[in-house]
Amino acid sequence: MLQSGKKPLQCLQKAINKHISVKLKSDLEYRGKMANVDNYMNVILVDAQEFSKGVLSAQFGKVVIRGNNVLFIKFEDDI
Amino acid sequence: MLQSGKKPLQCLQKAINKHISVKLKSDLEYRGKMANVDNYMNVILVDAQEFSKGVLSAQFGKVVIRGNNVLFIKFEDDI
Amino acid sequence: MLQSGKKPLQCLQKAINKHISVKLKSDLEYRGKMANVDNYMNVILVDAQEFSKGVLSAQFGKVVIRGNNVLFIKFEDDI
Amino acid sequence: MLQSGKKPLQCLQKAINKHISVKLKSDLEYRGKMANVDNYMNVILVDAQEFSKGVLSAQFGKVVIRGNNVLFIKFEDDI
Amino acid sequence: MLQSGKKPLQCLQKAINKHISVKLKSDLEYRGKMANVDNYMNVILVDAQEFSKGVLSAQFGKVVIRGNNVLFIKFEDDI
Amino acid sequence: MLQSGKKPLQCLQKAINKHISVKLKSDLEYRGKMANVDNYMNVILVDAQEFSKGVLSAQFGKVVIRGNNVLFIKFEDDI
Amino acid sequence: MLQSGKKPLQCLQKAINKHISVKLKSDLEYRGKMANVDNYMNVILVDAQEFSKGVLSAQFGKVVIRGNNVLFIKFEDDI
Numbered sequence: 001m002l003q004s005g006k007k008p009l010q011c012l013q014k015a016i017n018k019h020i021s022v023k024l025k026s027d028l029e030y031r032g033k034m035a036n037v038d039n040y041m042n043v044i045l046v047d048a049q050e051f052s053k054g055v056l057s058a059q060f061g062k063v064v065i066r067g068n069n070v071l072f073i074k075f076e077d078d079i
Numbered sequence: 080m081l082q083s084g085k086k087p088l089q090c091l092q093k094a095i096n097k098h099i100s101v102k103l104k105s106d107l108e109y110r111g112k113m114a115n116v117d118n119y120m121n122v123i124l125v126d127a128q129e130f131s132k133g134v135l136s137a138q139f140g141k142v143v144i145r146g147n148n149v150l151f152i153k154f155e156d157d158i
Numbered sequence: 159m160l161q162s163g164k165k166p167l168q169c170l171q172k173a174i175n176k177h178i179s180v181k182l183k184s185d186l187e188y189r190g191k192m193a194n195v196d197n198y199m200n201v202i203l204v205d206a207q208e209f210s211k212g213v214l215s216a217q218f219g220k221v222v223i224r225g226n227n228v229l230f231i232k233f234e235d236d237i
Numbered sequence: 238m239l240q241s242g243k244k245p246l247q248c249l250q251k252a253i254n255k256h257i258s259v260k261l262k263s264d265l266e267y268r269g270k271m272a273n274v275d276n277y278m279n280v281i282l283v284d285a286q287e288f289s290k291g292v293l294s295a296q297f298g299k300v301v302i303r304g305n306n307v308l309f310i311k312f313e314d315d316i
Numbered sequence: 317m318l319q320s321g322k323k324p325l326q327c328l329q330k331a332i333n334k335h336i337s338v339k340l341k342s343d344l345e346y347r348g349k350m351a352n353v354d355n356y357m358n359v360i361l362v363d364a365q366e367f368s369k370g371v372l373s374a375q376f377g378k379v380v381i382r383g384n385n386v387l388f389i390k391f392e393d394d395i
Numbered sequence: 396m397l398q399s400g401k402k403p404l405q406c407l408q409k410a411i412n413k414h415i416s417v418k419l420k421s422d423l424e425y426r427g428k429m430a431n432v433d434n435y436m437n438v439i440l441v442d443a444q445e446f447s448k449g450v451l452s453a454q455f456g457k458v459v460i461r462g463n464n465v466l467f468i469k470f471e472d473d474i
Numbered sequence: 475m476l477q478s479g480k481k482p483l484q485c486l487q488k489a490i491n492k493h494i495s496v497k498l499k500s501d502l503e504y505r506g507k508m509a510n511v512d513n514y515m516n517v518i519l520v521d522a523q524e525f526s527k528g529v530l531s532a533q534f535g536k537v538v539i540r541g542n543n544v545l546f547i548k549f550e551d552d553i
Contacts, residue, residue, distance in 0.1 A: 008353065008358035008360050143230060
């Protein structure tokens with residue numbers, strides 16, 4: 001699972017089309033398939049679910065999250 | 080619905096003239112037709128409605144939202 | 159009312175000398191004639207009124223609002 | 238009073254040596270003569286008074302206010 | 317343990333594949349092996365544990381933390 | 396006391412070796428001799444006193460204050 | 475103790491290998507030997523102690539503090 005050669009932003013590129021979880025600075029979390037991501041960590045998420053303090057609060061077909069709100073991006077699939 | 084080749088900012092360009100929902104860092108949400116958007120995520124919204132905690136709180140003929148306030152942009156139409 | 163060809167910052171240029179409303183990140187709102195605006199969304203407002211939570215709280219002959227405080231700029235006139 | 242040809246930062250240059258009021262993001266307000274200003278909205282104020290929630294709270298012979306704290310600059314004199 | 321010749325960002329590069337602890341501006345702390353890090357302090361952490369106010373609150377196979385949230389990075393191993 | 400020809404950052408350079416007071420965005424205030432300052436408003440203060448809500452809270456032989464925290468710099472001496 | 479010729483960032487370079495205290499925007503303070511520092515005020519601290527509201531709360535062999543959190547850096551030794 002460890003690819004020490006890849007920098008963080010390259011590592012995100014490798015996770016395109018994988019399932020991820022995006023945690024924001026606020027307590028919101030978004031889970032879905034990452035259709036794409038750029039170096040600012042703007043993320044396109046498809047078939048996404050929003051969780052507020054762990055409880056499902058909304059669903060999205062397709063959403064673009066602005067990168068500056070991101071706390072971390074967690075990989076749900078092995079990459 | 081998945082276009083893995085498009086980066087987040089290109090994806091937003093493709094949603095011009097579509098219905099979107101803009102969620103801000105505060106609990107405000109704006110729904111309307113996106114007349115245009117730039118790479119900073121400044122958005123022109125027409126025939127827009129403002130929702131505060133889910134309740135309709137204002138209506139706008141035309142408004143420019145400053146991009147740095149954006150949490151996410153959700154696509155209401157298929158793009 | 160829809161000009162899909164104009165980017166958000168061009169759209170603001172077109173609203174010079176029109177009546178606008180500037181909502182700030184705080185709950186303050188400023189209404190008046192926009193004498194000018196730049197790409198950072200610094201705005202010159204003349205004959206302006208300040209509303210705090212919807213209540214008129216101050217009046218200004220001429221004021222320059224620093225762009226980074228802006229949440230959105232609403233057009234009161236058709237442009 | 239309207240000079241639609243001047244951009245916001247040029248407009249501030251024109252107010253040098255005039256009386257202005259600087260409102261900050263916090264509830265503080267500073268009134269005095271603006272000795273100078275730069276494009277970041279750093280302001281030199283002379284013979285200045287500080288108002289906290291409308292009440293006079295301090296006086297200054299000369300002070301430099303860092304621009305990023307500025308909410309707006311109001312012109313007390315006609316310019 | 318002291319390498320006065322290394323700048324902070326070089327020092328972080330030397331800690332790749334070592335165990336670290338990342339403290340965020342909020343009270344969250346993440347401990348794990350740092351697979352990689354860039355100059356913005358974006359960090360890839362593997363086999364990571366999240367602690368909220370000192371209590372284990374989540375576990376991650378692989379996570380990318382966005383650098384702007386970082387308060388400090390502590391080295392658990394000698395480097 | 397008025398030097399309308401000097402820009403704010405030049406004005407700060409002229410105050411080197413003078414007594415100043417640095418007010419921060421938080422309620423802290425630092426008074427001392429300004430040994431130096433740069434264009435980001437990073438300040439070296441010597442023989443400094445810290446005041447928290449007007450009460451002396453600490454003393455420093457020499458301290459570097461990071462400019463982004465500065466609200467204003469007040470000149471205690473005529474410059 | 476006064477070196478009026480040195481700019482703030484040069485002054486920090488001169489304090490490498492000296493004992494310093496780093497106060498953060500939050501109420502945390504870190505004391506230790508500064509192994510290195512860069513122009514963004516990222517600091518490597520060794521044999522460091524963390525104080526929360528003046529009370530010792532943690533100890534670190536080696537830690538990198540991200541510069542944007544710094545309020546001030548105080549020199550414990552004469553430099």
